[in-house]
Amino acid sequence: MYAANNQRYDSMQYRRSGRSGIQLPAISLGLWHNFGGVDNFENSRAMLRRAFDLGIIHFDLANNYGPPYGSAEEAFGQILKKDFLPYRDELIISTKAGWDMWPGPYGNFGSRKYMLASLDQSLKRMGLDYVDIFYHHRPDPETPMEESMGALDTAVRSGRALYAGISAYNAKQTAEALKILRDLGTPCLIHQPKYSMFVRDPEQGLFDVLEKEGVGAIVFSPLAQGLLSDRYLHGIPTDSRAARDFFLKKKDISEAMLARIRELNDIAALRGQTLAEMAVAWVLRDPRVTSALVGTSRVSQVDDNVRALNNLKFSAAELQRIDGILAQKQPAA
Numbered sequence: 001m002y003a004a005n006n007q008r009y010d011s012m013q014y015r016r017s018g019r020s021g022i023q024l025p026a027i028s029l030g031l032w033h034n035f036g037g038v039d040n041f042e043n044s045r046a047m048l049r050r051a052f053d054l055g056i057i058h059f060d061l062a063n064n065y066g067p068p069y070g071s072a073e074e075a076f077g078q079i080l081k082k083d084f085l086p087y088r089d090e091l092i093i094s095t096k097a098g099w100d101m102w103p104g105p106y107g108n109f110g111s112r113k114y115m116l117a118s119l120d121q122s123l124k125r126m127g128l129d130y131v132d133i134f135y136h137h138r139p140d141p142e143t144p145m146e147e148s149m150g151a152l153d154t155a156v157r158s159g160r161a162l163y164a165g166i167s168a169y170n171a172k173q174t175a176e177a178l179k180i181l182r183d184l185g186t187p188c189l190i191h192q193p194k195y196s197m198f199v200r201d202p203e204q205g206l207f208d209v210l211e212k213e214g215v216g217a218i219v220f221s222p223l224a225q226g227l228l229s230d231r232y233l234h235g236i237p238t239d240s241r242a243a244r245d246f247f248l249k250k251k252d253i254s255e256a257m258l259a260r261i262r263e264l265n266d267i268a269a270l271r272g273q274t275l276a277e278m279a280v281a282w283v284l285r286d287p288r289v290t291s292a293l294v295g296t297s298r299v300s301q302v303d304d305n306v307r308a309l310n311n312l313k314f315s316a317a318e319l320q321r322i323d324g325i326l327a328q329k330q331p332a333a
């Protein structure tokens with residue numbers, strides 16, 4: 001029987017999502033990898049327990065996380081039932097629809113038909129009456145944005161979700177989506193963009209739109225899927241994401257990339273941090289970032305990433321040195 005750590009709120013920091021009533025932990029845990037049907041259930045469970053014990057009260061899912069698709073939600077549902085039901089009201093649980101989920105024209109993209117059916121399936125898999133945040137996972141170029149945002153509005157009005165979110169929308173699409181949602185009376189709580197030292201696109205306008213509109217930002221893959229850590233400094237470990245050569249490719253771990261990672265690792269060491277800690281701290285240096293949405297494959301990584309909070313401040317000289325290293329490199333992951 002799991003009993004959560006009584007000190008779980010003592011050291012985590014919480015940041016307000018835009019101008020909403022919701023605060024999120026500065027570090028949130030995503031279940032994209034390592035929580036699927038092919039993964040070790042007890043390891044997944046141990047990571048979730050450890051995260052919650054450290055004040056990580058936001059878990060992020062999507063319909064197609066696994067593999068196989070849907071299995072991360074199923075595993076999460078089982079863990080929720082075993083360990084977290086007494087804590088349901090302390091948790092922010094999110095899911096998404098927008099990528100391929102089931103065959104045929106109603107199992108992908110952004111129709112109302114797909115999004116609401118997918119949300120119902122997600123609730124069933126997780127054994128939940130509602131999720132806290134329901135996201136449109138990506139913009140659909142062929143469906144009118146009014147239809148996709150209308151589905152988010154219905155999700156909230158029908159009680160299946162408490163808040164609406166969008167992911168992977170660029171600055172212009174975001175401005176449009178935020179207006180539609182506001183006009184519908186369901187303001188967008190949060191945007192989920194990809195952001196790390198290696199992928200800085202949100203700095204080109206998206207963060208400005210979110211700040212102006214009072215919408216939060218939870219940034220995914222802040223470790224560039226593990227590149228921004230010491231994981232690959234001595235080759236590609238067989239149990240690493242790059243070894244699977246799918247979402248993170250072996251070819252991405254080039255000599256040039258490793259040279260940048262080593263230089264960043266040196267700066268992290270001077271700050272008294274691991275590179276993973278520095279990567280998390282670096283995204284959180286921007287007050288417009290509500291939460292760093294990390295993934296983990298083992299409990300020790302949860303601990304390491306949370307230790308980032310011990311040093312979130314960067315001197316101007318450190319930032320300049322980091323910018324100099326990044327300027328030598330094409331965005332990679």
Ligand SMILES: NC(=O)c1ccc[n+]([C@@H]2O[C@H](COP(=O)([O-])OP(=O)(O)OC[C@H]3O[C@@H](n4cnc5c(N)ncnc54)[C@H](OP(=O)(O)O)[C@@H]3O)[C@@H](O)[C@H]2O)c1
Binds near residue numbers: 240296302
């Ligand atoms: N909205 C979207 O379109 C979208 C897309 C992608 C992700 N996401 C969300 O963002 C979450 C995080 O994405 P991500 O998994 O790519 O994030 P990430 O934090 O950039 O990468 C996670 C990987 O980095 C390695 N790692 C983590 N902590 C480490 C540490 N302290 N030391 C060494 N290595 C460490 C692990 O790799 P190993 O497995 O090799 O150990 C882990 O699986 C997802 O779970 C999902 O919720 C959303």
